Amino acid sequence: MLLNIAIKNLLGARLRSFLNIFVTSLSFFIIIFISGMYDGMRQHAKHITIKTEISGGAYWHPNYDPLDPMSYEKSHSVIPSKINILIEKNKAVPILVSQATIYPNGRMIPVIMKGILPSQSILDIPVNKFIGHEEIHIPIVIGRGMAENAKLEVGDSFILRWLDSDKTYDANEATIVHIMDTENFKIDIGHIWLPLNSMRKMLAMENEASYVVFDTGIPIINEKEDWIHRDVNYLIQDIEAAIEADQPANIILFIILLALAAMGIFNAQVLSIFRRGKEIGTLIALGMTRSQVITLFTLEGTLVAFFAALMTIILFGPLLWWFSIYGIPLPIDYSEMGLIIAKRLIPIYSFKLIFNTTLLISIIVLIVSYIPSRKIAIMNPTDALRGKTIL
Secondary structure, rough: HHHHHHHHHHHOOOHHHHHHHHHHHHHHHHHHHHHHHHHHHHHHHHHHHHHHHHOOEEOOOOOEEEEEEHHHHOOOOOOOOOHHHHHOOOOOOEEEEEEEEEEHHHHOOOEEEEEOOOOOOOOOOOHHHOOOOOOOOOOOEEHHHHHHHHHOOOOOOEEEEEEEEOOOOOEEEEEEEEEEEOOOOOOOOOOOEEEEHHHHHHHOOOOEOOOOEEEEOOOOOOOOOEEEEEEEHHHHHHHHHHHHHHHHHHHHHHHHHHHHHHHHHHHHHHHEEEHOOOHHHHHHHHHOOOHHHHHHHHHHHHHHHHHHHHHHHHHHHHHHHHHHHOOOOOOOOHHHOOOOOOOEEEEOOOOHHHHHHHHHHHHHHHHHHHHHHHHHHHOOOOOOHHOOOOO
């Protein structure tokens, strides 16, 4: 009975009910949409990073620190035998890292030089482009961003200078054989890629590497000497930190949206009690208990959340679906800001996200519907019939 009365009251309010439902529905939509964007950013960044530089994890030389170029000179050694077995089975790929300087068109550009096996297939880096260019003394693969910054094109040659293991500077001519398109700026900006064997000869570091990336599903090796195992969670912590740093702004937006929806429903309930005093007095005089009347008004507010969820599905559902299929084109390239974000962002709407959002908004709506309804408990039926209300 109370449910039928609550539905009739909402339908009778018309515009007021529609505005409350629409504002609450808009809160549903924006919260789900923005949360989906964050989840999409996180998943895309993880996917690209794992695909291009992490795979199943890595073993680092104990002195290797990718954020400290000064450590590169001392962060290389012969690969431990157990790890080397994985390389021989094509289940791991060694990478040698060193500092270098290139001189394109009379300019000096410091770079990170990395050597990798041209035959590897563990990382999504097109180093197989080295194959067929054996006549070039030092073939180079670079990313699109590096090419634009250095104003280089395929076929361009320049002087490459490096420091070998004997602390002696050497230089030779290098040639660009391929420019790769990658969304991972960490293997693009400031990086040049060489065939591993060529780089080992240049640096006089035979059979040495700075770190080894292994394929997914490979068990951890215990006998790895002093080399350090790094799992995927450790290697993507910078991505997690960057996204987490932006969460406060996201939370503030959520609070504002929830506050708008809650204020609309709260004001509607207060206005209903103020304008419907005679109705409340009549209901109590006809035998309805105060708790039933309170339940009725609370139920009306709760129905707002229910109808708002239905409106979100009907009105905004197709829009959310369209974004999840075709994505959202972004106006700028965020790789220059140190973020791995796709040029067309695909939001991800998980069941957990939708359930938690619906539950949170429903609880808030229930609370703000109940708070003003408590005033009914201290109303005198005769005063209510005369139009007097206590608020």
